[in-house]
Each structure stands twice: as structure tokens, then as C-alpha cells.
Amino acid sequence: xxxxxxxLLSFATLLSPSAQTVWALWPIPASLETGTTALMLSPxxxxxxxxxxxxxxxxxxxxQTQSYLQNDKLGRLVVGRGVSDSYAxxxxxxxLSLKLTLMEGxxxxxxxxxxxxxxxxxxxxxxxxxxxxxxxxxxxxNSTLGxxxxxxxxxxxxxxxxxxxxxxxxxxxxxxxxxxPYRGFGLDTARNYFPIxxxxxxxxxxxxxxxxxxxxHITDSQSFPLQVSLYPELAxxxxxxxxxxxxxxxxxxxxxxxxxxxxxxxxxIDTPGHTAIIGTSYPDYIACFDASPWATYANEPPAGQLRFxxxxxxxxxxxxxxxVAQTLMSKYFSTGGDELNTNCYVNDSATQQQLNQTGMTxxxxxxxxxxxxxxxxxxxxxxxxxxxxMVLNWNLTLSNGTVVMVWISSADAAAVAKKGFRxxxxxxxxxxxxxxxxxxIGDDPTGNSWCDPFKTWSESYTFDxxxxxxxxxxxxxxxxxxxxxxxxxxxxxxxxxVWPRAASSAEIFWSAKQPGGAPLNVSEAxxxxxDIRYRMVQRGVNAIxxxxxxxxxxxxxxxxxx
Numbered sequence: 001x002x003x004x005x006x007x008l009l010s011f012a013t014l015l016s017p018s019a020q021t022v023w024a025l026w027p028i029p030a031s032l033e034t035g036t037t038a039l040m041l042s043p044x045x046x047x048x049x050x051x052x053x054x055x056x057x058x059x060x061x062x063x064q065t066q067s068y069l070q071n072d073k074l075g076r077l078v079v080g081r082g083v084s085d086s087y088a089x090x091x092x093x094x095x096l097s098l099k100l101t102l103m104e105g106x107x108x109x110x111x112x113x114x115x116x117x118x119x120x121x122x123x124x125x126x127x128x129x130x131x132x133x134x135x136x137x138x139x140x141x142n143s144t145l146g147x148x149x150x151x152x153x154x155x156x157x158x159x160x161x162x163x164x165x166x167x168x169x170x171x172x173x174x175x176x177x178x179x180x181p182y183r184g185f186g187l188d189t190a191r192n193y194f195p196i197x198x199x200x201x202x203x204x205x206x207x208x209x210x211x212x213x214x215x216x217h218i219t220d221s222q223s224f225p226l227q228v229s230l231y232p233e234l235a236x237x238x239x240x241x242x243x244x245x246x247x248x249x250x251x252x253x254x255x256x257x258x259x260x261x262x263x264x265x266x267x268x269i270d271t272p273g274h275t276a277i278i279g280t281s282y283p284d285y286i287a288c289f290d291a292s293p294w295a296t297y298a299n300e301p302p303a304g305q306l307r308f309x310x311x312x313x314x315x316x317x318x319x320x321x322x323x324v325a326q327t328l329m330s331k332y333f334s335t336g337g338d339e340l341n342t343n344c345y346v347n348d349s350a351t352q353q354q355l356n357q358t359g360m361t362x363x364x365x366x367x368x369x370x371x372x373x374x375x376x377x378x379x380x381x382x383x384x385x386x387x388x389x390m391v392l393n394w395n396l397t398l399s400n401g402t403v404v405m406v407w408i409s410s411a412d413a414a415a416v417a418k419k420g421f422r423x424x425x426x427x428x429x430x431x432x433x434x435x436x437x438x439x440x441i442g443d444d445p446t447g448n449s450w451c452d453p454f455k456t457w458s459e460s461y462t463f464d465x466x467x468x469x470x471x472x473x474x475x476x477x478x479x480x481x482x483x484x485x486x487x488x489x490x491x492x493x494x495x496x497x498v499w500p501r502a503a504s505s506a507e508i509f510w511s512a513k514q515p516g517g518a519p520l521n522v523s524e525a526x527x528x529x530x531d532i533r534y535r536m537v538q539r540g541v542n543a544i545x546x547x548x549x550x551x552x553x554x555x556x557x558x559x560x561x562x
Contacts, residue, residue, distance in 0.1 A: 107143075130172040190222055210506060221276035271317055307348065457529065
């Protein structure tokens with residue numbers, strides 16, 4: 001691009017080096033070295049994939065990268081949106097190409113196959129080098145999944161001004177890897193239904209911040225939208241409408257779509273609680289079905305839980321979970337296990353008759369149920385995932401590999417770790433995105449949401465995954481996730497209630513600390529989160545504003561003590 005002298009003279013002075021430390025990267029890499037030299041992206045910029053037998057999803061990722069580079073058109077978040085960069089751009093070298101290679105001896109597999117390997121065995125590390133003189137940039141990794149993560153970082157480095165795509169930070173060297181193997185987002189699609197397009201858009205946004213686990217809470221007491229070929233009546237009777245279902249092909253599409261973006265799908269069919277809707281197909285399998293007052297028998301309406309003491313129900317549940325799990329690529333499957341209401345069984349004749357006949361306690365019956373359902377999953381090569389109550393509230397025989405999600409309070413992680421189980425941190429006091437919206441239960445005008453207050457991104461960002469744990473327990477923490485329970489959410493507000501807040505945990509569990517080793521800091525992070533939020537909007541995700549734009553264009557000017 002050629003700029004006239006008069007245009008140049010009208011521009012503000014070039015941005016000072018100190019101001020350039022507002023990096024456009026989220027999550028922040030493990031190691032980051034940058035300069036202060038402008039570098040343009042050549043109009044003929046290309047990506048050279050020097051990988052044998054290139055997997056198709058890697059080629060798709062390269063094409064997607066090119067599309068983002070050309071179409072993001074994000075003006076730098078400063079006053080003038082890049083006008084002050086024009087002189088530097090005028091004299092900048094142009095980057096012609098980026099070369100992708102795998103380290104010698106690396107096996108070539110698809111991104112999709114790498115994304116669903118067991119946690120702790122996925123290779124996501126990469127090295128990105130961008131010279132300042134326009135010579136070829138390089139991206140190297142040990143797997144195609146690592147290359148994908150590196151491409152994600154590469155797209156975040158560039159701004160746009162008057163037809164030029166550029167960075168002010170060359171030369172750049174990034175050596176990066178995740179601090180934790182599990183970095184997730186959980187979405188409930190049972191309280192309210194979300195079309196496939198909303199799920200794919202969410203997966204795209206997840207990939208931009210290197211989240212790698214989509215925890216799909218697909219059924220609950222209110223609806224059963226999942227079509228299961230072995231039990232078609234569940235969705236026929238349990239979905240809100242014939243249109244509001246997830247067919248088996250829908251699920252496979254989501255699983256494949258996610259995997260190509262480095263994301264594993266953790267499906268959850270919550271049992272034995274949160275199952276009232278099964279009573280519309282199998283009324284004999286559900287205790288206290290739609291009982292009143294519901295608050296006596298359930299945490300929210302409608303009441304109803306599986307009669308897990310009854311052998312027929314045990315067999316049905318094991319068959320249901322197994323038939324769904326065997327269709328999924330993931331090594332993990334969640335059976336839930338939270339909020340089991342014992343009042344539901346006290347006067348349930350079928351449950352009490354079974355307990356009396358066998359001499360079993362309710363705990364022993366739940367243990368038998370859990371061993372049967374988990375055994376069916378393990379036989380399919382799946383690792384069971386449960387909510388914390390299965391470990392802390394009941395005396396159950398769980399396999400050593402069982403993964404436990406801590407949700408009631410961050411303080412509960414220590415008790416789970418003491419029992420030796422691997423942990424996914426999902427504490428409601430930090431990570432529940434639905435909190436603070438007010439009470440949704442009718443006839444309760446003064447009520448508030450049970451997990452008030454609203455969880456801001458900055459409050460979530462202060463979470464310490466290792467708090468209250470001993471150093472020997474640290475390896476038990478696989479990572480964590482933010483979640484959206486959707487009693488008050490639907491397609492209309494999905495983007496704005498999730499993004500960019502869900503990116504806060506993405507950085508906690510990818511980065512864990514700043515590149516120099518300092519702890520993560522909300523003041524340092526905010527300008528970068530602003531950047532990814534604006535980039536999300538450019539890419540079609542309606543992420544909510546974090547501050548007035550005046551603040552976004554003046555990093556730190558709106559800090560408390562500025």
C-alpha cells in the first residue's frame with residue numbers, strides 16, 4: 001500500500017514500544033518473545049504444509065486460517081484503530097509464507113484422531129517463529145493437533161488497517177504448551193433446546209481460545225432430546241417437539257465437527273437423578289414421577305428419579321448408556337450422579353419392596369447400580385465421569401480411573417483428592433455462567449438464583465486450580481471448565497452469556513501463569529481479553545461488551561486506581 005505524504009503527516013506518532021506490550025493473544029503462551037518492528041502480511045501470503053500424507057482436517061484448518069487472516073479485519077484497540085501505525089506499515093517488510101512441519105519421528109495422524117486420545121497423551125505443544133525481515137515463518141509441532149493450536153495463535157497476531165494486515169511485534173518467537181490437559185466448556189441442552197448451528201458456532205469459539213472438551217449435558221428431567229435407536233420412545237415422548245431433537249447423525253456431526261477443531265465431546269446422560277422425563281416412556285422406572293410439591297423430591301421441577309434399586313431399571317440404564325457410548329469417539333462418558341434426592345425413595349413402594357426383599361440399603365443399591373452402569377461403559381472402553389456427590393455423599397465402589405467433577409464448591413476439591421480421584425474443576429462459586437440472573441421459579445418474586453452473584457470474567461479468572469491441595473495431589477487436577485445451565489438461556493442469548501467469560505478459564509488451564517512466571521493478573525489480562533472479544537465479534541460470535549468502547553481503546557484507563 002502506498003500512502004501520500006499528506007496522509008502520513010496527518011497521522012499520529014508511532015505507538016511507543018511500551019504500549020505495544022498489549023499482546024493480541026488469548027490464552028497467553030507459555031513462552032513469548034516479541035520485538036517492536038512492524039511486519040505486513042503479503043497479499044500473496046501462503047501456508048506451506050510440509051507434512052507427508054496431509055490429513056484432510058489439517059488442510060481444512062489451513063484454509064480456515066487463511067480465511068480468518070483475510071476476513072477478521074480487526075482494527076487494533078487503540079484510539080484511531082490503527083491510524084498511528086501507518087508510518088510503520090509503510091516501511092514494513094512483507095511476510096510471504098508460513099511453513100508447517102512436524103518434528104522428526106512424529107507420527108502423522110489427523111487432528112480429529114489426536115483430539116480424542118486419552119487425557120494426558122494429547123500432544124498440543126508447538127513452536128512458532130516469525131522473523132522481522134519477511135523471510136519464511138515456521139510452525140513446528142509433534143502432532144497435527146499441535147499445528148492446529150499454533151495456527152490458532154498465528155491468526156491472533158494480526159491487525160487490519162486500510163487494506164493492510166500487519167503486526168507491530170516482530171520478530172516473534174512462541175514456544176507453547178498447555179498447563180492442563182482438560183480445558184472445557186459445559187452446555188446444558190435439555191432445559192432449553194439449542195439448534196445444531198448454535199453448537200457449531202460455540203465449538204468454533206471454543207477452538208479460538210484452545211478449549212478442548214465440550215461437556216454436553218444432553219438430557220435432564222425436563223426433556224430427552226437425544227434420539228437413541230435402541231430406545232426411540234425416549235425422544236419421541238421426551239423431546240419438546242419432533243423438531244427439537246438431536247438425531248444420531250446430528251450427534252455424529254457434532255462429534256466430528258468438534259474433533260476437527262481439536263475438541264473432544266464428553267456426553268452426559270445424568271443418572272439416576274435428573275431423569276423424570278424417562279417416566280413419559282417408562283413410568284414404572286421412575287420414582288416420585290411428577291410428584292407434588294416438587295421441592296420435596298427434587299432440586300427443581302419436575303420431580304422424578306430412576307428406581308435404581310430395581311434390577312430391570314439397572315439393566316435398562318446400563319443398556320441405554322452403553323448403546324449411546326459405543327457410537328462416540330471419546331474415551332470419556334459422564335453418568336452424572338448429582339443432586340440425588342433420598343426423599344423420593346422413602347415412600348416409593350417399588351424401591352422399598354426391593355430393598356426389603358434383598359436386605360440392601362439404599363447406598364448398597366446405588367453401588368450395585370453404579371457398578372453395573374459404569375461396568376457397561378468400561379466394557380466399551382470408556383472412562384466414567386461423575387459429579388462430586390458420587391464420591392463425597394455416598395460410599396460407592398468406583399473404578400480408580402473415574403474422573404470426578406467438583407461443582408458444589410471449590411473447597412470440595414481437597415476432599416475428592418484425598419480419596420485419590422482425578423479432578424475436573426467446575427466449581428459453581430467461580431465457573432457457573434448462569435448465576436446471578438435472578439430466580440426463575442414462578443411465584444417467588446423476591447427470589448434470587450441459588451448461586452448468586454453473577455460470576456464476572458475477572459472473578460472466574462482469580463480461581464486457583466491447586467488451592468487447598470498438597471503438592472502430591474496436584475497431578476490429580478486434570479483441568480477445569482465453565483458451564484452454562486440453561487433454565488434462563490437459549491439460542492437468543494447463548495453467545496452473550498458465554499463469551500467472552502468462558503475464555504477466562506481457558507487461560508487458567510492453558511497458561512496457568514504469565515510467560516515470565518508471574519501469576520495471572522486481571523489487570524494485565526483485560527486488554528488481551530478485549531482483543532479476543534472484538535475478534536470473536538468479527539468472526540460472527542455475539543460476545544458481550546466488557547466495558548465501554550472508550551475503555552477498550554485505552555488499556556488500563558478504566559482500572560480502579562487509574
